[in-house]
Amino acid sequence: MQKYAISGLGVTPQGVISGTSAEKLAWDAVELALRDSGLNRSQVNGYIYQPGFGERTSGMAASRASLGTNSTLQVDSSGATGIFTLIAAIGMIAAGTAEYVMCVHATNARSQAVTVGEGEKNQHAIFGLFSPGAQAAMMAQGYLHTYGKSSADLGEIAVALRANAVPRDDAYMFKRPITVDDHQNSPFIVRPLHLLDYCLVTDGAIAFIVTTAERARDLKTKPVNLLGFGTDHEVGQGYARGSNTMLGPSTLNAEPARSRAFGTAGLKIEDIDVFQFYDAFTIMIALQLEAYGVCGPGEAADWVRAGNLRWNSKRPCNTSGTLHSWGYVQGFTHVAEGIRQLRGEGGPTQVPGARTALVTNVGITGAGLAQSAAIFAVD
Numbered sequence: 268m269q270k271y272a273i274s275g276l277g278v279t280p281q282g283v284i285s286g287t288s289a290e291k292l293a294w295d296a297v298e299l300a301l302r303d304s305g306l307n308r309s310q311v312n313g314y315i316y317q318p319g320f321g322e323r324t325s326g327m328a329a330s331r332a333s334l335g336t337n338s339t340l341q342v343d344s345s346g347a348t349g350i351f352t353l354i355a356a357i358g359m360i361a362a363g364t365a366e367y368v369m370c371v372h373a374t375n376a377r378s379q380a381v382t383v384g385e386g387e388k389n390q391h392a393i394f395g396l397f398s399p400g401a402q403a404a405m406m407a408q409g410y411l412h413t414y415g416k417s418s419a420d421l422g423e424i425a426v427a428l429r430a431n432a433v434p435r436d437d438a439y440m441f442k443r444p445i446t447v448d449d450h451q452n453s454p455f456i457v458r459p460l461h462l463l464d465y466c467l468v469t470d471g472a473i474a475f476i477v478t479t480a481e482r483a484r485d486l487k488t489k490p491v492n493l494l495g496f497g498t499d500h501e502v503g504q505g506y507a508r509g510s511n512t513m514l515g516p517s518t519l520n521a522e523p524a525r526s527r528a529f530g531t532a533g534l535k536i537e538d539i540d541v542f543q544f545y546d547a548f549t550i551m552i553a554l555q556l557e558a559y560g561v562c563g564p565g566e567a568a569d570w571v572r573a574g575n576l577r578w579n580s581k582r583p584c585n586t587s588g589t590l591h592s593w594g595y596v597q598g599f600t601h602v603a604e605g606i607r608q609l610r611g612e613g614g615p616t617q618v619p620g621a622r623t624a625l626v627t628n629v630g631i632t633g634a635g636l637a638q639s640a641a642i643f644a645v646d
């Protein structure tokens with residue numbers, strides 16, 4: 268593809284940010300992205316946002332920042348949305364409705380003490396699966412049973428994710444390492460998932476600007492090229508297996524997201540320098556490592572135990588600690604860390620010489636499981 272690029276990034280602090288709103292956090296991220304790109308606010312003429320948990324944003328930040336937007340678009344496919352906003356932004360640019368598109372997600376769920384899943388009415392709720400955690404627990408139960416693994420194996424993933432966040436002073440879990448024993452001693456939330464299998468809930472926001480690769484080269488910061496995208500959804504996958512409902516899979520089908528992203532980019536898994544896998548729960552990391560071919564079926568825990576996944580390993584993944592230990596801005600978290608790594612801005616967990624990144628998003632929605640994948644690169 269290499270026709271489009273990300274040319275500006277804004278990341279607010281993550282954690283408990285009292286006395287503010289999600290819209291104000293979104294505005295803060297927008298201002299940071301503008302400063303990073305060097306663009307005049309009037310030049311940003313497209314705005315795409317994902318409403319977050321807690322006080323759901325309404326796109327008001329575009330007005331507060333006095334952007335020159337001709338269109339404002341709300342996109343929400345839960346955790347898969349970050350990459351979907353990139354795809355939507357490219358569509359706006361290709362259609363001629365915008366030259367520079369700001370993509371934003373903000374949440375103040377930590378301050379609002381949100382009960383995720385409260386009031387859910389969908390095909391999963393009728394089975395008592397009211398939250399993404401409950402659905403992830405079904406996936407974990409199926410996986411552990413199929414491959415003869417235990418909860419402690421998922422603990423290996425939690426420990427590695429936390430190890431990536433420990434050196435990062437921008438991470439919520441900065442200087443707070445954990446062990447497998449800590450994981451095993453943390454309370455169960457939905458069996459077999461412990462508290463330390465779950466992602467964080469934090470306040471914070473992320474914004475990035477999409478434009479053409481040609482325009483991006485004239486801006487202030489190093490452009491990150493968008494080489495390939497892929498998406499898939501339970502609805503489409505259901506036709507192949509004769510069912511539109513998938514509860515408790517022991518494997519994850521990442522097709523056609525995986526093959527489309529790599530096919531468009533013209534790359535193979537061996538060409539990727541750094542990975543940012545969606546990690547709302549540790550089981551999602553295990554399933555994606557295997558679905559994308561980083562390791563074999565049922566091998567994720569042993570692969571991590573051997574020293575992989577950590578930022579300084581042969582296969583660096585989730586280099587900030589991402590959702591598990593850095594902060595929770597859904598799929599925007601992984602997009603932002605992919606950008607930072609390729610721009611050489613990963614701080615103490617910077618992967619030396621990183622030039623390509625695979626970023627994945629997964630959304631557990633009422634309509635089913637949504638997945639998106641993107642491949643980034645720098646010249």
